Amino acid sequence: MASWKDNVRRVEPYVPGEQPKVQNIIKLNTNENPYPPAPGVEAALKAFASQDIDLLRKYPDPSASALIDTIAEYYGMDSDQVFVGVGSDDVLAMAFLTFFNSEKPILFPNISYSFYPVWAELYRIPYEKQPLTDDFKINPEDYYKDNGGVIFPNPNAPTALYMKLDAVEDIIRHNQDVVVIVDEAYIDFGGTSARDLVNKYENVLVVQTFSKSRSMAGMRIGYAFGSKALIKALNDVKFSFNSYTMNATSLVAGVEAVKDKEYFEEHCKMIVATRERAKERLTELGFTFPDSKANFIFAKQEKVPASVLFEELKKRNIFVRYFKQPVIDQYLRITIGTDDEMEQLFVALKEIIDGYSI
């Protein structure tokens, strides 16, 4: 083997959900929003393409201040309490690199966003997974021990289970010597954000995204709230990595997506309503699931193995997510689509379940 290979960082990359290139599929596998972005986004991109194309020859604003100011104003924060990145994955990757430099292990749930151990391995951060309870709950007491940092999603993924704010604060209170990251990718579908806690605790970072509730996965925008001290540290690392992470179109589109409060709230409500109906229908179809406050449901059928359902749905051009791993390999993670898409899913599921024999 050529010896330059000795110096290559060896990693086991995260595998994202499939993005099939075929048309006319029902895509319920990557927790995308079934509705288009706010109308202002289309208008802003049209205006940019017509009037501002010459701006592309220049570097974008490295501080992304138009977007940061808009997010800060919307949520009643100061601009120096807000950080933005290329999706919440970019924000989280920077946060791991910035804050998790202890020799003690960082802590996160054993069933959780599968990117956490990947970032830890990438940056050689020691970590220790904390088991969920049998009913998939995070037990705050598991996070009382000495550690190098804490991260958990709320609601958790792929379980969709939401933890109440007093339990989140309990974990934070017991971890005043490390940075605690609350990953709120799915918070807008019924949970209460820990956002306000960043004013109370200097060591808390709350990460959110435009990819789910704001229908902008394709634009790659994530953001974080934190104390000025945390946001400054994050920016120092960001400016040591890439001065200009947010491109010109993501900045204009992002601003418009935030501004339209009515569209945002209305479409979150629609998804929640579809999800609540889906809970009833899935129960009728013999599924059980932890109660979801996210835009997906993590469900297990009493009779048919998840792997069979996954493959049979795929044959019918319906994509859901299946994790072939211990404890959760009988579950499917089903994104909430439109009512029409969900109806087609239920019809297909009924057909598969009725036709199944061991």
Next chain:
Amino acid sequence: MASWKDNVRRVEPYVPGEQPKVQNIIKLNTNENPYPPAPGVEAALKAFASQDIDLLRKYPDPSASALIDTIAEYYGMDSDQVFVGVGSDDVLAMAFLTFFNSEKPILFPNISYSFYPVWAELYRIPYEKQPLTDDFKINPEDYYKDNGGVIFPNPNAPTALYMKLDAVEDIIRHNQDVVVIVDEAYIDFGGTSARDLVNKYENVLVVQTFSKSRSMAGMRIGYAFGSKALIKALNDVKFSFNSYTMNATSLVAGVEAVKDKEYFEEHCKMIVATRERAKERLTELGFTFPDSKANFIFAKQEKVPASVLFEELKKRNIFVRYFKQPVIDQYLRITIGTDDEMEQLFVALKEIIDGYSI
């Protein structure tokens, strides 16, 4: 001090050139292209905004294959020899993290892109700067010693000096045990790319960008050519960092920017012609400079200190780049603008120089 701060990565971030928000300035400070992107870019973004806005709700293609295939085809490479990122800074940052994991120091020129030591510090990579000759040349023999990796720009920045391909290959040939990165941000303005050497040497990564010659700094697109083994290692790290780095608009705009060969070549020629005229005019104004093959000139005036020229130009709304650091603090880095912009620069310079008294 709160003890969570003990675990924060301490860095000295790179400081990009100013992006002044005022209008009607002559901006010759960040080596941007004075001409707009290829017309196809505008058309593609308009079409995207009109017809494909719904795509934004979905994640973009994580493999960026449309863009990668287009770049590969244009340059006669295989797609698995091409990597793309959010500007060449993103590509270079990933490359440092991926390839420079030796305990031996990496080598780069002492006067060079000032992001190199920043990435090295960020990832705690040992490094050793190699002095340029008195006339700012890279001496290949300085790179014969034992090391953990080699990186240099060609043409170099901020000197604009180009090194011939046989000297580049000489450095590569003497460094077969480490990865050698040739940073070709400015190669399209008159140099010969080391691109073909990636077919001859498995350990060579050649990095280029859309930010300069393709007028797309605002879109954040950089790319690299390498052997399949190098590109796979880079992708593994990229997919351990952020699955979806390139947003939907950058993918469509990038494809169109590459496709228009005629526009690209014509505008590179225009910049080269303006640069050659600028060399004459600057000489008349009492400047000396290393010969430039880039879209900027690194010039020193015989009488007036660079800091004075910098400040006086700024008062006249003309921005150039000044590096307040040893050896080069008598130089200005002047980006090549349009002929008209350059004319205004020369008039201002003449006025400042004529009016200067010690």
